[in-house]
Amino acid sequence: MRDFSSxxxxxxxxxVDVGLIGIGLLTLIVAGYATxxxxxxxxxxxxxxxxxxxxxxxxxxxxxxLEARSAPTAALATQALLSADAPPPRVLxxxxxxxxxxxxxxxxxLAYGDGIAIQLQVSAKAGGAYxxxxxxxxxxxxxxxxxxxEEARDGGVTASIQAHYRGASR
Amino acid sequence: xxxxxxxxxxxxxxxxxxGAAVSGPPGNPRIRSFARAPLGPGALVADRLDxxxxxxxxxxxxxxxxxxxxxxxxGPVVLxxxxxxxxxxxxxxxxxxAAREFxxxxxxPGLPYPPEEAxxxxxxxxxxxxxxxAVRRRVVEGYEAxxxxxxxxxxxxxxxxxxxxxxxxxxxxxATASVDVVLGDRALSLLAWHGGRLxxxxxxxxxxxxxxxxxxxxxxxxxxxxxxxGGPPRIRAVGPGATALLGAWREQGRAVEPGWRAEGSLPVExxxxxxLGAALA
Numbered sequence: 002m003r004d005f006s007s008x009x010x011x012x013x014x015x016x017v018d019v020g021l022i023g024i025g026l027l028t029l030i031v032a033g034y035a036t037x038x039x040x041x042x043x044x045x046x047x048x049x050x051x052x053x054x055x056x057x058x059x060x061x062x063x064x065x066x067l068e069a070r071s072a073p074t075a076a077l078a079t080q081a082l083l084s085a086d087a088p089p090p091r092v093l094x095x096x097x098x099x100x101x102x103x104x105x106x107x108x109x110x111l112a113y114g115d116g117i118a119i120q121l122q123v124s125a126k127a128g129g130a131y132x133x134x135x136x137x138x139x140x141x142x143x144x145x146x147x148x149x150x151e152e153a154r155d156g157g158v159t160a161s162i163q164a165h166y167r168g169a170s171r
Numbered sequence: 172x173x174x175x176x177x178x179x180x181x182x183x184x185x186x187x188x189x190g191a192a193v194s195g196p197p198g199n200p201r202i203r204s205f206a207r208a209p210l211g212p213g214a215l216v217a218d219r220l221d222x223x224x225x226x227x228x229x230x231x232x233x234x235x236x237x238x239x240x241x242x243x244x245x246g247p248v249v250l251x252x253x254x255x256x257x258x259x260x261x262x263x264x265x266x267x268x269a270a271r272e273f274x275x276x277x278x279x280p281g282l283p284y285p286p287e288e289a290x291x292x293x294x295x296x297x298x299x300x301x302x303x304x305a306v307r308r309r310v311v312e313g314y315e316a317x318x319x320x321x322x323x324x325x326x327x328x329x330x331x332x333x334x335x336x337x338x339x340x341x342x343x344x345x346a347t348a349s350v351d352v353v354l355g356d357r358a359l360s361l362l363a364w365h366g367g368r369l370x371x372x373x374x375x376x377x378x379x380x381x382x383x384x385x386x387x388x389x390x391x392x393x394x395x396x397x398x399x400x401g402g403p404p405r406i407r408a409v410g411p412g413a414t415a416l417l418g419a420w421r422e423q424g425r426a427v428e429p430g431w432r433a434e435g436s437l438p439v440e441x442x443x444x445x446x447l448g449a450a451l452a
Contacts, residue, residue, distance in 0.1 A: 002327060003292040003293065003294060003327075003329060003333065004292060004327035004328055004329070005252070005257075005290045005292055005304070005306050005311055005327075005328040005329065005330060006290075006311065006315070006325070006327060006328045007290060007308050007311045007312050007315060
């Protein structure tokens, strides 16, 4: 409204002024609410990040633990595979197939690991049978790392032999 | 207690101070109270250049009397200055230009005082047209000093011709050529309408007396011709003496009507109060 006053006067608030003030206050309230909501969401998101990071770290720790245990696990797996592929009766049969008739198997020990370690105790009335068995064992493609052990010769022969069965790797 | 929509107007002119408390919507106002206090001759002289209040204390006393008599007269009031204190001009404001700034740019170069002494404001009429008015600061300050002495809480200052025009412009004109006459004690304004558009605005000092009827009729016709109107225009008049002038022109066969009417108890016709337009717009 026009005004020819010599100095600006305090004008009574018009309805449009009150309306604008109301809109301003409403905007302020909405902005404050939005800010509060955003802050709460930010805190929730930050907590979520912390949780995810903690879970990730825990997962990595579990992974490291599993990786650390992977070697024995692999050994066990190999052991299981060898046990299925070369069970003791089969190894025993292979050894028996190489033994001369007058050689007697006193004991047999099989250790399943990366391979099959064999510990034999044999006896023979004559030393020739023992020598023949050693030659056959060393010549056999099923065995390697054949190491003759202690021998006792008192008319007959009693001896121990270490070998490694490699039949599973053929 | 005043109603929320009650407006209190206090107007000054050479013959006295008058005021009214008006309620209701602008198109259907109701006069709740009215008061008038006469001024002695020469106490107030409506002039564009020099301070108008020759006897400030007398004017302040009259203002105080009116304010005390009005319902809500101690609250915010609109103080209305008389016709004759301002330079008025009809302007067409270019699009995108602030009307008040454009008015100052156009009106101040022609004033007989420095531009910085001019208080300029406008009445928008629509269609890019405004009536701009400039009042000298020292003139306004004289009225403000009297109002302060009377302890009036002045909400704003208006001019009687603009207050009247703001109400007259609300009435549709259609295609009829017409001239509005806004009368003051010392000066008057002539507003020529054509096709619902204000085409001409002129100001004149009054020539009170028996010859005024014919002299003013010629001025009306001259203003209508300046606006491009051919025949005799319809005449509306408000302000002191409007009722008598309209009656005389009616006897001459002219088409006339009062500027407005109002409900409520008034000791005079509402059309006699040009400043009442401030409550009607």
